[in-house]
Amino acid sequence: MKTLTPQMASQLANAAYQIRTAERTGYSLGKLPSQITNNFSFDLSNGPIMGVSGGMLSRVFNRQTGFAVIGHGKNQYQGDTVLAIRGTFMKISLKSLELRDVVTDLHFGLATGDNQTRIHAGFNKVFQSIKPALTESLDPLLRGNSSGTLHCVGHSLGGALAHLAADWVKRYYGNRVCLYTFGAPRVGLTEFAKKTTSTIDKHFRCVHASDPIPMIPVWPFIHAPYNKHEFVLSPGMSINPFAHSMAKRPGYLNTASGHSWKEIAQNTRTNAQSVVLRYANRHQASFSTYWSLRITDALITILKKAGQLPVILAAAGVGTALTFYDLLARSMEHIAKLTPEFFEDVKGLLGHMLVFAGYVTKTVADLTARFIRWVFDVTLGALYRSARQAFDNLE
Amino acid sequence: MQGMSTKRKPWLLLTAALGFLVFFVFSQQVMADMFSWFKKKELQLSPVIQGKILLNGRPASGMTVLRDLKHGDDSYSEKQVTDSNGHFTFPAKIIKVRESMFDTAVKHNIYVQQDEIINIFSISNLNTLDFNSFNALLKEMTCELSNPDFGLDLEPDPLNPGIYLGAISKCSFADESVIKNKEIMK
Known part of the structure; x- marks a missing residue:
């Protein structure tokens, strides 16, 4: 052809x-x-x-x-x-x-x-x-x-x-x-x-x-x-x-x-690769496309490992973004409680998200759904802001 | 305990201050980058144009020549009338635009208005037309209205070799060194 x-x-x-x-x-x-x-x-x-x-x-x-x-x-x-x-x-x-x-x-x-x-x-x-x-x-x-x-x-x-x-x-x-x-x-x-x-x-x-x-x-x-x-x-x-x-x-x-x-x-x-992020290394992250993709891969890796990926993907298809991220935050809270290893995985992910979003000095202490939801918000906010600012400039 | 905490405090303060400084410098840089495209920049839509209109080899006087410039939805039209030697001239056109991540179509067309409207020169591109090749052509052109339309492949800009520069025109140009290929349009 x-x-x-x-x-x-x-x-x-x-x-x-x-x-x-x-x-x-x-x-x-x-x-x-x-x-x-x-x-x-x-x-x-x-x-x-x-x-x-x-x-x-x-x-x-x-x-x-x-x-x-x-x-x-x-x-x-x-x-x-x-x-x-x-x-x-x-x-x-x-x-x-x-x-x-x-x-x-x-x-x-x-x-x-x-x-x-x-x-x-x-x-x-x-x-x-x-x-x-x-x-x-x-x-x-x-x-x-x-x-x-x-x-x-x-x-x-x-x-x-x-x-x-x-x-x-x-x-x-x-x-x-x-x-x-x-x-x-x-x-x-x-x-x-x-x-x-x-x-x-x-x-x-x-x-x-x-x-x-x-x-x-x-x-x-x-x-x-x-x-x-x-x-x-x-x-x-x-x-x-x-x-x-x-x-x-x-x-x-x-x-x-x-x-x-x-x-x-x-x-x-290509699409998702297996990535685990260590909390101690979070300051390597930066506001970049590379880290945006890596953070996503790490998130998917955790969900896959915990067997939650199919549930979350199914929920993504039916809900709104608001309910989706609520669900995702609750799921992460649940996963972090499963084993100390999962706790470290989630903590590492959230630490990288915060540095990515510019919250360099913010530490991750408790892994409540509410805190996790907030980390999602600031991360997504930072990402969409970079695109939105270019649009705003035109108005 | 009391002693220890006062001992630690200067370090804590210093770390916080340093952290804030790093954050401040970092965020300022980010801000500078983020807002650099808010500034308006000057954009040349057309250089000064000197031209001559011929009809069957003779200078065509009293002809209306139109220059249409477009930057996205903004249009700028100007009209000139050829003198007894068939000459016309247009001033340079410079506008102010905001930098944007999105591409804007930019067009430059010159027409002669007789019984019908004849397009004698046409170039287009995204975002800017301020290229050496385009400017060289527009500097001085002679347009025989009975000519067919020629397609011109022009020298690309060394900084943007991927951007194809081409023109459609009935004219010949004082400086044709920038023309790589010229053939009649089908």
Whole structure:
């Protein structure tokens, strides 16, 4: 099966930003690099795929903007189709609030997605709103032509939507689908990750180690492909909102400018690894993506060891974030009481969380559910604040 | 007991003070990093443009030339009329923007308004157009309206080699050293 090169995928994710609004002479993707125009043609004479994105104001005024563009394969990619979805575009108006909430809402809401698994309610809502327009554009191409591959591409929110689109196309039309995302947030819980890993034929999830968006929403959301590698295109320890950009350095356009997927990966990471954190070593922690992932791994390790992981994951699918973290805190309190070893494991985890969140001098003494809940709050708060501050700046 | 606790206190105080100092310095650095993108920065959407419009080889005077600049949802349009030699000029356009982690589409289009609107120059990118290659082209351009649209591949910015810089235009340019490839658009 043919896949797009990293360069083609990143350039397409980039080009999708240009179709938001029309010029005096119509919609245009601008001048594209020849590796794209040699292999795909784009007909924008009828405009891009339009949708109403954003909040209430946009809906009231029915302000439609272009959000996706479809390319028809030729030469090497004859018979294939590419779908590039635009990333988040924020503006100083009320309509930005909704997308801001989608990405930074600590109290995540869940919805049942098209494949009957639990996913982020916000992403599901946006995807359901664009699906009719997607169907209208894809139907003539894919119905009765299940031999071609659909390549879904997107950056940021566009990556999350491309993920949902790829999964939906595979189940609805049966075509082979390849998914290429850059700095995309996590879309769903474990079941969603597992299911889409088996439906989507090839999934290239590209992240920068310092980009905060691919880390959120935090666990129990996890990234897909499940137990497979994501491509870390630039290393880094700290959290840097600018590392989310396509074009600002490091910039996914720069880090994904190669021709082979093996070449561009500086590193790869997979889902949960077994991690035990010692309380005495807690000051090694810092506010970084590395520690965010390590702390999550340590939390999962404890739950697994105590046999509580299935219960907690099941609860994540039905409850709200508030009840979920209450339950998790109570479960941790219970686990800490089981054996001295578990007590040390939980204490080590909480100590690292506190240092991560900036509570460097705070010591962990009692392991009550109430205290544990508070540690969760400050840890999540610190993480979401870094993402939210970038949004606030726009308002 | 009393003696011991007073003995310990200076250490305790010192540790607390040191801890606070470390925390203060650390948090200040974090704050500085966190708020650095709150500052507004100047962004050049267009340099000064010198241009000439030709129609079938002859200077086209009295032509309306439009420059549309877009930064996200913000648009800036300006109009000029060519003189008897077909010349037009646009001043530089600099706006103030806040740094953001999200990408903003930036576009620069020049049109000539005849019976219909003809796009004679078009570039776009994310966040900025202030690249050496774009600026070199805009400095001085000659546009023959009967020309087809050419697709131009331009020299990338050495600092951002992955960012593809391209343009669509009917014009020729005083400085074409930045053009790597020029071919008629299909």
